Amino acid sequence: MxxxxxxxxxxxxxxxxxxxxxxxxxxxxxxxxxxxxxxxxxxxxxxxxxxxxxxxxxxxxTAAGQKRAALLVRNHRLWEVFLVASLKYPVDSVHQEAEKLEHATTPEMADRLANMLGEPQYCPHGGVIPDSDGHYIDQSRVPLASLVTGQKAHIERVVDEAAVIDYIHDIDLQINDHFTVVGVDQATITIHQVRTDRDVAVDRVRAAHIFVDPAFNL
Missing domain, CATH: 1.10.10.10 (Winged helix-like DNA-binding domain superfamily/Winged helix DNA-binding domain)
Structure with a gap:
């Protein structure tokens, strides 16, 4: 599409x-x-x-564009939470369903959905959920691709697009995974993942759409 x-x-x-x-x-x-x-x-x-x-x-x-985008993101991410929490969809399969639902979502529906879900702050992919006025908590804009060998960090969020979500699922990366960068070259950035105690080579193109908090220290 x-x-x-x-x-x-x-x-x-x-x-x-x-x-x-x-x-x-x-x-x-x-x-x-x-x-x-x-x-x-x-x-x-x-x-x-x-x-x-x-x-x-x-x-x-612009200010108008930011508010419009924030409310679109709100609708999308609320549906992702609903699909995972209430309908038990796998995390890696909710994006496209939420894409369809967000366009039919009125402000009242979004507010009712948020209330039913307990006012969630984050979607399953780590993205912050804006409130009904388009306000939201600031999040990391530091891409994994920008890190250098020896840096420690954890994955805070990924860009909410099917290709990125499918990719991190395929290589078994998860939100909040802690890691150390152990190698960098033109094609990949290799991290040592704490959860699995293994090295994972991440494509640099995809690593540009994986955002991290580099403040974490092992």
């Missing part, structure tokens, strides 16, 4: 575009679309005043 405007806003938000400039390339990788498609959509989002675009520097959400 071709990503729509809402998908772009959510991806910009996920990548940290609420507080910092992000590149077209990051969006291309995150949504698995062409550079031309990203350029076309960014032009539309600028016209609609959802983002600002500084040539050769990057894209950032």
């Amino acid at each position: 071709t990503p729509n405007k809402e998908d772009y806003l959510k991806m910009i938000f996920e990548l940290g575009g609420d507080t910092q400039l992000i590149s077209n390339k990051q969006i291309v990788t995150g949504l698995d679309v062409s550079a031309a498609s990203v350029s076309e959509m960014i032009t539309k989002l600028v016209e609609q005043k959802y983002v600002t675009h500084t040539p050769y520097q990057g894209i950032k959400l």
